[in-house]
Amino acid sequence: MRVLIAPDKFAGTLTAVQAAEAIAAGWRRHAPDDELDLAPMADGGPGFVDVLHVALGGRLDAVTVGGPHGTPVPAVVLRAGETAYVESAQAVGLHLVSGSPETASSRGVGELVLAAVEGGATTVVVGLGGSGTTDGGAGVLSALGAVADGDLDGGAAGLASVTSVDLSAARARLEGVTLVAASDVDSPLTGLFGAAKTFGPQKGIAEERIAVVDGWLEGFAAATDRRTSLEKGAGAAGGIGYALLALGATREPGIGLVASAVALADRARSADLVVTGEGAFDFSSRAGKVPYGVAAIASEALRPCVALAGQVLVGSREMRALGIESAYSLVELVGEERAFAVPADALADLAARVARTWSR
Structure with a gap:
C-alpha cells in the first residue's frame, strides 16, 4: 500500500518535517511493507x-x-x-x-x-x-x-x-x-x-x-x-x-503554492491513502489551512484522506465537509500531558493505531 504523509506543523511541539517523520515511524511499526511518501506541508506561516x-x-x-x-x-x-x-x-x-x-x-x-x-x-x-x-x-x-x-x-x-x-x-x-x-x-x-x-x-x-x-x-x-x-x-x-x-x-x-512546489497532486494520484494533520483540527481549518488543502487535492485524485491532530474539535459531519474521512486525536489517545511532553513518540503511537485501521 502506498501512503502519502502530508502534515502541517503541530504548533508549539513539532515542525511539519518532524511530524511527517513521526507519523512515518509509527506507521512502519504496524505496516513495515507499506510504501511511505513524506511531503511536509505549510500554509505560509511558521515552517x-x-x-x-x-x-x-x-x-x-x-x-x-x-x-x-x-x-x-x-x-x-x-x-x-x-x-x-x-x-x-x-x-x-x-x-x-x-x-x-x-x-x-x-x-x-x-x-x-x-x-x-x-x-x-x-x-x-x-x-x-x-x-x-x-x-x-x-x-x-x-x-x-x-x-x-x-x-x-x-x-x-x-x-x-x-x-x-x-x-x-x-x-x-x-x-x-x-x-x-x-x-x-x-x-x-x-x-x-x-x-x-x-x-x-x-x-x-x-x-x-x-x-x-x-x-x-x-x-x-x-x-x-x-x-x-x-x-x-x-x-x-x-x-x-x-x-x-x-x-x-x-x-x-x-x-496552493507549497502544494505546487512539492507536486502534491501527482503524488496523491500515486498513493492509495493520504494522511495529513495539524495541532488543532477545527472548522477554521477550512480557511486555507493545510488539512483542508491536502484533503481537496486528495479528493481530486479520488483518494481517501485521514487526519491526525493534537486535538479534533469538529464532529463527523463537519469533518466530511472538510473532505476528511476520519480524524484522530492525539490528546484522546495518550492524554494532554504526554502529547506535549513527548510529541514525536505520541504522534508515532497514534499513527501506528491509525495504520491498523487503514493499512491493508
Missing part, C-alpha cells in the same frame, strides 16, 4: 521556508533583522534560482513579541524582502502567518523606503499620527521584482472581519482596544491606499498582506 527548502533544495542565507520591538533576530532567505522565499514569522512571529502588541512593528519583514532583493532575487515570495504584529505592514513599507508624516515603525500605535504616506521610493526599490504574498487568510485590513478584530485578541490586544487599533488601521489605509485595504488577504499577518499588495504583490494561497 514555510523549511518545507520549501526540503522540496526545492536551494540555498539558505542567514540574515539578521529587527524583531517586533527592534531587537535583532536571526532569519533566513531561501534562494532557489532567481526566486527567494522568506517567512514573516521568523522576523516578527508572535513568539518574538516582548512588549505591547500595539507597538510591535513589521519592519523586520521588510528587511527580509530587502535582503532577498539585494541578493539578486527577481521574485520574492513572502510567507504570511504567525505574526505578532497588527501595524498594517507599515514597518514593511518603512524598511523598503516609504516615508510618512508619522511613525511607520511604531507598530499600530505609531499609525495614530500618520495622515500621509509616500510609497514612491519603496516601489522604485522593487522595480523589476515580482512580489508574491503567500497567505491562507482572506480578511481585509479593517472592519468586522479585519486584521484587528479577527486576529488581534490572539496577539494580545485587549478586547476593549480592538476598535482603537482598527481605527488606526482605517486612518493608515486612508493615508496610503484605501482601495487595496479592502482586498482579500490585506489583513493577513496583521496587515503585512496589505503592505505587499500596495507595493504591487499578487496573492497566492500558501497551501
Whole structure:
C-alpha cells in the first residue's frame, strides 16, 4: 500500500518535517511493507521556508533583522534560482513579541524582502502567518523606503499620527521584482472581519482596544491606499498582506503554492491513502489551512484522506465537509500531558493505531 504523509506543523511541539517523520515511524511499526511518501506541508506561516527548502533544495542565507520591538533576530532567505522565499514569522512571529502588541512593528519583514532583493532575487515570495504584529505592514513599507508624516515603525500605535504616506521610493526599490504574498487568510485590513478584530485578541490586544487599533488601521489605509485595504488577504499577518499588495504583490494561497512546489497532486494520484494533520483540527481549518488543502487535492485524485491532530474539535459531519474521512486525536489517545511532553513518540503511537485501521 502506498501512503502519502502530508502534515502541517503541530504548533508549539513539532515542525511539519518532524511530524511527517513521526507519523512515518509509527506507521512502519504496524505496516513495515507499506510504501511511505513524506511531503511536509505549510500554509505560509511558521515552517514555510523549511518545507520549501526540503522540496526545492536551494540555498539558505542567514540574515539578521529587527524583531517586533527592534531587537535583532536571526532569519533566513531561501534562494532557489532567481526566486527567494522568506517567512514573516521568523522576523516578527508572535513568539518574538516582548512588549505591547500595539507597538510591535513589521519592519523586520521588510528587511527580509530587502535582503532577498539585494541578493539578486527577481521574485520574492513572502510567507504570511504567525505574526505578532497588527501595524498594517507599515514597518514593511518603512524598511523598503516609504516615508510618512508619522511613525511607520511604531507598530499600530505609531499609525495614530500618520495622515500621509509616500510609497514612491519603496516601489522604485522593487522595480523589476515580482512580489508574491503567500497567505491562507482572506480578511481585509479593517472592519468586522479585519486584521484587528479577527486576529488581534490572539496577539494580545485587549478586547476593549480592538476598535482603537482598527481605527488606526482605517486612518493608515486612508493615508496610503484605501482601495487595496479592502482586498482579500490585506489583513493577513496583521496587515503585512496589505503592505505587499500596495507595493504591487499578487496573492497566492500558501497551501496552493507549497502544494505546487512539492507536486502534491501527482503524488496523491500515486498513493492509495493520504494522511495529513495539524495541532488543532477545527472548522477554521477550512480557511486555507493545510488539512483542508491536502484533503481537496486528495479528493481530486479520488483518494481517501485521514487526519491526525493534537486535538479534533469538529464532529463527523463537519469533518466530511472538510473532505476528511476520519480524524484522530492525539490528546484522546495518550492524554494532554504526554502529547506535549513527548510529541514525536505520541504522534508515532497514534499513527501506528491509525495504520491498523487503514493499512491493508
